[in-house]
Amino acid sequence: MADDNQGRDEKPEDEEPRQRERKSEEVRDRTHEDRAMPGDPASQLGELDAALESQEYPLTTNELVAACGDYEIETQQGTRALEGVLARTDDQTFVSADDVRSRILGLVHR
Numbered sequence: 001m002a003d004d005n006q007g008r009d010e011k012p013e014d015e016e017p018r019q020r021e022r023k024s025e026e027v028r029d030r031t032h033e034d035r036a037m038p039g040d041p042a043s044q045l046g047e048l049d050a051a052l053e054s055q056e057y058p059l060t061t062n063e064l065v066a067a068c069g070d071y072e073i074e075t076q077q078g079t080r081a082l083e084g085v086l087a088r089t090d091d092q093t094f095v096s097a098d099d100v101r102s103r104i105l106g107l108v109h110r
Contacts, residue, residue: 044074044105048082052097061091064100075108 045052048071055067069083085107094100 044108045071045101046073047071048073048104049101052100055097055100057097057099058093058095059100060093061086061089064094073104073108080108 048068051068051071055064059067065083065086069081069086071082072079073082073085075085082104085104089103089107092103094103
């Protein structure tokens with residue numbers, strides 16, 4: 001395999017500020033999630049709401065996608081699969097169905 005030098009210009013010391021920024025963005029997003037949840041979550045999550053209740057917690061994002069990734073969610077841009085909604089997030093651990101609902105609804109109402 002040819003060496004194309006991709007990523008060689010990045011220095012290890014550059015990673016720390018990027019990690020801090022990602023963490024700050026996640027904290028900002030999660031802070032606003034409670035305010036971004038108008039209406040009944042069951043109506044917005046459809047059949048996924050019941051599926052979340054049947055999962056065993058704690059549960060990681062990757063495990064959630066493996067179990068429920070095909071469920072459809074109503075978003076501001078139309079209907080999307082859970083896997084697509086969570087695709088832009090880092091793997092995290094959820095402690096309850098309410099924790100998952102909060103994260104999902106915060107992501108779809110941005």
